[in-house]
Structure formats: structure tokens, C-alpha cells
Amino acid sequence: MRSQNLKMALQKFNEANDSSQEDQGFEVLNFQEASLARGGVLDCTCNNGSSYTKPTQTNCTCNSGSSYAAA
């Protein structure tokens, strides 16, 4: 990290949020934004890289007739 201001902000954040939790593995931070960028939901993947016909739907329908691999 290069920004000194950011380093200070992070340090203050850490002081206020001292984590003593056990190992949780991982936590996704931006599921919604990343899903929107891909035009669908990340739990399903169009098998040829095509985007989704309806960004808000959850049934993983891909466009141009391609099928999908559901998680």
C-alpha cells in the first residue's frame, strides 16, 4: 500500500474493529457489483462466456442460445 493517508485510515479502522474471530475462511465483499458486471449471477456460469439475457433473473439463462453450467 502506497498511500500514507490510507494506511492511517486502515490502522484506525483496525483499532476500532479488533478482530479476534476464529478463521472464517473467506467473506465475499462485492457480490452484487461483480454480478452486475457479468450481467447475471455469479453462482452460474454461461458455458461460452456469453452474458445473461436478463441481468436480474436468477435462472442463469444465457443469450445466443448458449446453455449454462449451474453451480
Add this chain to the structure above:
Amino acid sequence: MKFKLSKYIAATEPLNPESRNKERILFSTRTGISMLISESFYSTLQHGEFDKIDLPRLTKLMDYELIVPEETDEFQEIIAINRLGVKDTRGIAMTIQATANCQLGCFYCGQSHTKHVMSEEIQEKLMDRLNYLLAEKKDADGMSVTWYGGEPLMAYSTILNLSNRIIALARERKIPYSSNMITNGLSLKKDIFRELYLNHHVHRFQITVDTTKEHHDKRRITKGGTETFDIIMNNILEITSEDYYTAKVKRPIFVRMNIDVTNYQDVTSFIDRLCDLGLKDKVDLGFSPLNNWGEKTAGDDVGLDVMTFAEWEIEWFMYAYKKGFNIDYILPQRNFATCMVVDEHSEVYDAYGNITPCYEFPYTPKYNEEKYIIGNLLKESDTYNHKTEVRGWYDDLSEYKVPKCSKCNLFPVCNGECPKKWYNGEGECPSMKANMEDRLVLQYLMDKSNLKTL
């Protein structure tokens, strides 16, 4: 099947090095997913000990493409996916540069301006071309126009005429239509804004203000040397105070700053000024490094180096965020198209009828050569050159002609950013290459805390 950790990841250093349970942020550039990950779990991933991970979490990691099949050639796969993604794009995107005229004489502008405006004959041919593209792309699900120039508002009546015809065509075909404009803002009076915004679907106006009055009025001056800062800012203030300003979108005006060694230290002063004028909720902000343009080498002469720009950019993000501007999301997102040049259904039309793949080519002498031009609307379409240099970007990438890109972990969210620059031998990575870790941490802090109180 064996798996490996994707090469398309970026990671921060541990956020909390003093803590017993250290965590860092891991970012998949294949999907744009960022995650907070414990140090022990990160170590498991790095060592490829996937058998230690339970199935639900393993499945998620595969969904997020952090783990990929071992035999995958990820670079070639990303290019293949990009090609399919572009092919699957069902929108038709046009950039119309209806005039070669502009009031301004900015020192860094590579365009050669004349008073030429698109003739009725060329407008007619442009509509023919649009009908042709629609016939070729029968499943088109969107049409968009970017109005640019020269200064587009110097061809206002031409824009209204074309806009009416394109909107009518979109209605007839039942295809959604959207539009935006790149303008210097000098002629963007509130009545003109109202007409374009409310009646012509222009919902985004990019106006360049090169930071404070002191700097702007040295560089974005008229050809006769007249200052423009006060006029442009007054236009913005009048427009943003109208009742209908947010009728279509929250912030129709996007203020772009071209930043170089002469004005970078006054970016925050300009942000303060916008704030004082009550514009923090009304406009979006964009920080752009000054680059070379055509034969003008301002980027070489007074541009900031990428590292310096990247460091300052983080400060500007933080400053604008704390001031209350809309700086909500600063992580790059997965994109299949580098830019318009890789999409054959995206074309630029200038006032002379020239069709080009890039909006920086019209009126710019450097790009008068055949290899940059698809054709001319006044000529038969079988004379068109569909293999202009920049259109072959993905072909050239796949042949490893741009080693920086084929080796870069950020490739899926960047794709080379600006192919034209690489072909010009001016290839330079965007700022995110130099400030990705800072972006990840800043995004995390913006999401998890309130920077304003820190």
C-alpha cells in the same frame, strides 16, 4: 480433474498485521469478485492444498474462478471468452461526430478543426448504414449514440435532426435507445440541456473542466484566447438548479479533469470549489491523466508518470468521498470488450462520412491513413475495410504480440485499456496497475466503515 490457483488474482498485504487472525483482500480479475480472506486460508490456496477445503467453499471458489482446471491456458481462455462476449453483444453503438468545428484551442488537442458540418446527404447515408446494421443484427436489443466532435453542440440542429430519426427508428423496431454527449460545456445552456435531456434521451453529459479557474483558463481557451471557466461553470450551475435535472438520472453531468504536472496539486481545490457551489450530489467526477493525442505529445511533455498519477488518484478518491461526492465503487469490473474498437457493430461516423473504429481518429491528421479508416458512407459498403489495425486487437493479443498484457494479472479487467496506444508504441498501463492494492483497501474501508469519521 486437477486444479490450480488462477493467475488472475490480486492480493493486498495483511490488513491487520498485528492481529492474531490476520486477513487480506483477494481479488479475482476473472470475475471482479473481491473477498476478505484469512491468512491461513490464503496460504492453503497458494499451496494448492484444495483437498483441505470443504466442498461448499471449494464450489464457491470455482464459481468465482479463483480456482481453475490445471490444464487451462488462462490467457487464451480469457481472449476466447472476450471474443464470444463481444459477439454476443446485441447492442448497436454509434459515435456520431457531426461537426469538425470547435470553439476551443486546447494545447493538447490533436484534432484539426474546420467549420464543416455533416451534410444532409451524409445524414441520409448514416441512416441507411444504421438500417443495414439492424438488418445484419436481427436480434439487436439496444441502440446507443455518443455525440462527439469537434464540439457536438456546434452542430446542434444536425444532432436534433439525426436524433429524431434514430429515436423514431428505435421506436419502430421496439429497441431501447440511449444516448450521451461529450461536450466542452461552453454552449450547453439550460434550454439546450433540457431539450437533449428530456426529449432526446441524452442522459449523460461529459464536460471537461481542467481543475481550477487558474489552470482551466490557461488551457481550455477559445481559439481567440478567451477564457471559458466562468461560462462553463455558470452553465453547470444553471442546469443543475433546474427542477427536472434529476428527472431521468441522478447525476446527468460528469465532470472530467485532464490532469498533468501543472495542475495535479490543485485537484482538491477544485473539488472544494465544486462542493462550495453545492454540486457534490449533482455531478460525478472523473480523474484522467493527460495523454498524447494524434501528433500532439502533451502526455510526453507534461503528463504525470503512471505511478505518480496512481498515487494521487487514491488521494483524490478519498478526498472526494469524504466531501460527499459519489465515489462508491472504485474496483475495476470484468469486461469482455477492451473498448469500442473490438466490436464490429460499433462504428464512428464523422462529418465527412468517414467511418472509423475509434472516436479519437476523426479530424486527427495522424489517423488519415487507410489502415485507420473503415470506409466512407458515400461509398459502397463492399469497399469497406473490416480489418483496420485496431480491430485486430484480440488477434494480436492472442499471438502474444503485447507481452505486458499476456503476463498481466489484471488482464481480464483491463484487456489492454487502449489498443491504439499500443499500436502507436505508446502503450502504458492504466493507473489501476499501480494502485490496485490501494483500491482494494479503500473500497473495503468505504464499504465497512465511514471514512468521513476517520
